Amino acid sequence: MSKSSSHDVIISGGGTPGLTLALLLAQTGLRSVVIDPAPLSQFTISSPEGRTSALMQSSIAVLKQTGVWDMTLPYGAPLEILRIIDDSFGNKTQQIETNFPACNIGLDFFGINMPNNILRSALAIAARQHKATTLCGSSRLTGFSTDDFGVTVNLDDGTSLRAPLLIAADGRESPVREKSGIACWHHDYGQSAITCLIHHSSSHQNISTEFHRPGGPFTLVPLPGNTSSVVWVEKTADADTFMALSRHNFTQALQDRTDSRLGRITLSSDPQSCPLIALRARNFTARRVALVAEAAHVLSPLGAQGLNLSLRDVDCLAKIIIKAAQTGMDIGAQSILATYEKQRRSDIWVRSISTDGLTRLVSHNHRPLHGLRRTGLKTISMIEPLKVMAMQQGMAV
Numbered sequence: 595m596s597k598s599s600s601h602d603v604i605i606s607g608g609g610t611p612g613l614t615l616a617l618l619l620a621q622t623g624l625r626s627v628v629i630d631p632a633p634l635s636q637f638t639i640s641s642p643e644g645r646t647s648a649l650m651q652s653s654i655a656v657l658k659q660t661g662v663w664d665m666t667l668p669y670g671a672p673l674e675i676l677r678i679i680d681d682s683f684g685n686k687t688q689q690i691e692t693n694f695p696a697c698n699i700g701l702d703f704f705g706i707n708m709p710n711n712i713l714r715s716a717l718a719i720a721a722r723q724h725k726a727t728t729l730c731g732s733s734r735l736t737g738f739s740t741d742d743f744g745v746t747v748n749l750d751d752g753t754s755l756r757a758p759l760l761i762a763a764d765g766r767e768s769p770v771r772e773k774s775g776i777a778c779w780h781h782d783y784g785q786s787a788i789t790c791l792i793h794h795s796s797s798h799q800n801i802s803t804e805f806h807r808p809g810g811p812f813t814l815v816p817l818p819g820n821t822s823s824v825v826w827v828e829k830t831a832d833a834d835t836f837m838a839l840s841r842h843n844f845t846q847a848l849q850d851r852t853d854s855r856l857g858r859i860t861l862s863s864d865p866q867s868c869p870l871i872a873l874r875a876r877n878f879t880a881r882r883v884a885l886v887a888e889a890a891h892v893l894s895p896l897g898a899q900g901l902n903l904s905l906r907d908v909d910c911l912a913k914i915i916i917k918a919a920q921t922g923m924d925i926g927a928q929s930i931l932a933t934y935e936k937q938r939r940s941d942i943w944v945r946s947i948s949t950d951g952l953t954r955l956v957s958h959n960h961r962p963l964h965g966l967r968r969t970g971l972k973t974i975s976m977i978e979p980l981k982v983m984a985m986q987q988g989m990a991v
Contacts (some may be wrong), residue, residue: 607763611887613717620726634731637718640711672703759926767887774880786833794856
């Protein structure tokens with residue numbers, strides 16, 4: 595790339611949301627440049643890693659538009675049944691369990707569980723091959739300035755980029771959001787999520803199993819064959835203790851927490867840990883800037899809403915940009931950004947608030963909330979219309 599270049603859109607962040615947006619825009623010939631510290635041009639499909647995402651039907655539809663879905667599908671597994679177990683007392687005789695089958699609301703499956711690294715690599719490969727997308731990997735945004743006609747972005751290698759619009763898809767610590775002066779609501783749950791892959795001797799039967807325990811939920815999510823991904827939430831101090839265990843002792847701790855529902859397990863990937871926070875930007879746009887994905891919102895993993903919400907941001911923004919470009923409008927104009935802000939605000943706020951409330955309810959061991967949680971699950975398990983309504987609300991977009 596030359597030291598100074600012009601594009602239709604500059605995307606800061608080469609994760610799944612940023613690359614998806616670039617490919618959606620490329621379908622109509624809009625030229626994007628994607629900036630990311632990672633070497634995007636070197637990505638290849640390799641072994642799955644521990645972090646996965648349960649992609650719902652709307653997300654799958656968006657990813658199919660990029661052309662990468664067939665490349666990634668062999669690495670994903672359908673979630674046909676969601677099983678929730680209240681295990682507050684650590685005693686099998688006192689567990690409350692209910693199953694939520696997708697077929698009860700007319701679906702073959704709730705979603706497809708997909709390794710994050712597989713999805714990102716496939717998108718990077720597709721973007722690398724598309725003539726309308728430029729990958730500017732191993733580069734960092736150092737600053738940008740806006741004017742009435744566009745935005746100029748400066749990179750750490752001295753490159754200068756120019757476009758009508760800058761899109762922040764650069765994560766929870768978003769430099770673009772910070773430099774735009776957009777404030778955030780932020781909450782630290784005092785918990786961390788441990789993720790890894792496990793192999794097991796018994797079949798998961800495409801059932802995602804979630805234990806609700808005082809330290810936080812422990813979830814086993816199906817992948818192809820006798821493999822599952824683990825999302826294990828604990829208070830941060832306890833999570834740090836588990837992460838410091840030897841591989842043998844860590845595997846045994848996992849074995850204990852699976853309740854032996856998957857038979858004998860072995861660890862298939864190195865465990866990773868990430869602090870559990872919630873974040874929501876006060877605004878999703880600034881002058882010639884739009885926020886998407888974790889630059890705009892971060893949710894707890896409970897309910898698997900995070901990436902699905904992010905891909906809805908991307909889909910919405912792509913449609914608005916494409917329509918504006920096709921009618922000859924300035925795609926970075928305030929009126930265009932205001933349309934995006936208006937269309938996304940309700941979905942983001944509802945999902946953010948509901949996921950935050952559910953996370954506090956599930957992870958809190960305060961006795962009244964503890965009783966409410968168990969009573970609610972028991973009631974839903976006994977009344978089929980309530981169970982159907984709960985599933986429909988969880989899947990609603």
